[in-house]
Amino acid sequence: xxxxxSFDERIAELDSKAQTAFEKGKQYEAQKRNLEKxxxxxxxxxxxxxxxxxxxxxxxxxxxPVQEGDEIRLLNFLKRQEANGRFFTKAMEKSVPxxxxxxxxxxxxxxxxxxxxxxxxxxxDGF
Numbered sequence: 766x767x768x769x770x771s772f773d774e775r776i777a778e779l780d781s782k783a784q785t786a787f788e789k790g791k792q793y794e795a796q797k798r799n800l801e802k803x804x805x806x807x808x809x810x811x812x813x814x815x816x817x818x819x820x821x822x823x824x825x826x827x828x829x830p831v832q833e834g835d836e837i838r839l840l841n842f843l844k845r846q847e848a849n850g851r852f853f854t855k856a857m858e859k860s861v862p863x864x865x866x867x868x869x870x871x872x873x874x875x876x877x878x879x880x881x882x883x884x885x886x887x888x889x890d891g892f
Contacts, residue, residue: 823839
């Protein structure tokens with residue numbers, strides 16, 4: 766003999782399932798937020814590493830360690846390069862020659878001061 770559940774029992778069962786689904790949804794949202802935080806932290810680490818590498822590259826071209834105030838001079842220099850013909854942007858868009866890629870050594874005598882300007886370019890002011 767099959768017993769039929771009453772309407773109240775079926776409603777209570779559906780309420781229980783809905784509550785379980787709601788709690789599961791909250792768990793999924795918490796997991797999603799946690800993954801998003803981890804993703805942002807990973808992206809921040811990569812960006813910080815890149816910024817440190819850029820700073821090290823700049824310092825490697827100078828005959829001295831980077832000092833306070835150098836960031837302003839560098840920024841002003843780069844702004845002048847952009848105003849004079851977008852030289853920095855153009856240089857950054859070029860592909861890197863194989864001999865200079867990934868840490869190949871360049872002596873300080875091969876720094877920016879010793880380079881001839883590109884055709885139509887301004888002479889380097891020796892940042």
